[in-house]
Amino acid sequence: MTRHQAAQRTHRIALLFNANKVYDREIITGIGKYLLSTRVAWDLFLEEDFRARLNGIERFEGDGIIADFDDPAVSDALSDCPLPVVAVGSSYEDESRYPASLPYIATDNPKLVTLAYTHLIGAGLQRFALYSLPESPENRWAQEREQAFKTILAADGLEADIHRGLPTSAPVWNQASAQLTSWLQSLPKPVGVIAVTDARARHLLQACLISGIAVPEEVAIIGIDNDPLTRSLTRIPLSSVIQGTEEMGRTAAHLLHQMLGGARFAGRRILVPPVGINVLESTRHQPVSSPYVMRARHYIRQYGCQGIKTEQVADYVGVSRSSLEEHFRRELGYTVHQEILNHKLDIAKQLLARHDMSSAEVAVRCGFTSLQYMYAVFRRELDCTPREFQERLHRTQAQQPG
Known part of the structure; x- marks a missing residue:
């Protein structure tokens, strides 16, 4: 085989993501943009319903994998994978949480939260809270954002008020909404609330609208993800931190491309900062006394x-x-x-x-x-x-x- 023929070889690559989530979709978009900007020839495997199904992944007859390691089941399934693997996921304060043998592309949680916090300060707010997710292995990234929030507020001499709420499911929806409303009503006003995702930000906004809490005069809300679907479901447009997800996808694809050529990046970690903030009505706080x-x-x-x-x-x-x-x-x-x-x-x-x-x-x-x-x-x-x-x-x- 000539060098030219080797360079043109098509590689079979599996993408293990839950593309029903905007975070995963944008990482996949970044991978796609890398392929379009290069001469790389990849035959991509992605489930038809866009969910990462792991049954039989150990028998995948391919050349490499890019996977979402925020899902513990994915990281466990690929722990002994003989193929080149690039992991994508959350950043961690505890270094031992990263896979030691794989390259890892991470969204920078402290910078995401810091950007949201700084934006709320710039809106003239002096009280802050965080709406998170219940503690679970699948939500480790949310707990990392909680920890970042605590650290940032502690540095400013403030106490972190955090509400995790209940999981999103039909049987507990009324109970979850009642708990969230009660928490919002208990917060001293005006207050800026950071939600760990845009979906959680939408819950906050719904609770405020139902209970007559003025947004953003009493409660200013900012999410994380810049999800266009979430924006289309809210009467008051939600501000949101834009993650560097496309850059994460491009970087992951670039590393795997090099690994397919023999490069090794075991234990290498790359933290990708947020792109910025899409500032909309939910944080355009203008203090009024009436x-x-x-x-x-x-x-x-x-x-x-x-x-x-x-x-x-x-x-x-x-x-x-x-x-x-x-x-x-x-x-x-x-x-x-x-x-x-x-x-x-x-x-x-x-x-x-x-x-x-x-x-x-x-x-x-x-x-x-x-x-x-x-x-x-x-x-x-x-x-x-x-x-x-x-x-x-x-x-x-x-x-x-x-």
Whole structure:
């Protein structure tokens, strides 16, 4: 076999991930992007239902494996695997938790939590809490985030308030929601709460909406994962830390590529930091002293794009329109109508930034009475049309490095 023929050989690679989770999907995306950017020829094995099924994995007649080692069953199944394996998973404070004989690509838990914490401080908050997961071998990564949270707060002389809650399952859902609501109500306000995942952040937001706790005035919420599916299920858009998952996938694929050529990386560890934060409404904390303004803004964030009027907001708050207007002028310097308009404008800008719907569709989604009215609002508030706003945004994004 010539060197050229050897270089072109197709390798059979198994990806052992639960791609029903956004974290795993984005790692797989990173692997795919590495393959597209190189001349690597891999025949990828991934279960049709995207779950990592381990039955018979020891008989996999392939050349290498990239696997999610956050799942103890996966790490156990591959403990004696003769094939080259690259492990991907959580970072650990205890070095002994890493597999000694394998290269390991880790998300940097302390940096994830630090970024979320620093963001909440920047929003003007002084009290903090964490919503985690029940302790279990499968949730070791969540407990690592708990420990990071405790360490960060201790360094600032603060005590960590952590609620693990119950597992997500239908039989205990009502009980879990009641416990979470009780915990949220017990927290001193205002407070910033970090959720160990976006799914947990959504639970927090639901509990706040049901119990009338204003988000983000009383409780500011930030998750981890930047999951678009979770964002589509919430009335108030959730801020979230963006993990470096695609970079983890690219790095894992690069290491395995080298291992297939004879390189050895036993015990090598690479920690991948977060990319940044997608800052949305759930942490745009603006302290106000009036409980009426808090409740009004809470209502507007949920229903501002559904054609509500000032009278409906006042009815929800439980005061007269004139009284609510007076509170708004005193606290914010503008009217309730302007707050509704500001909310519509913010959502319109977010939708236009996605480039996947027309201006007419955006106008309908945001509750503007007509496309012409949305154009007039953009002209008055931003000195541009919606299309010009999109073009400005596109130029700005094109000028950014990377």
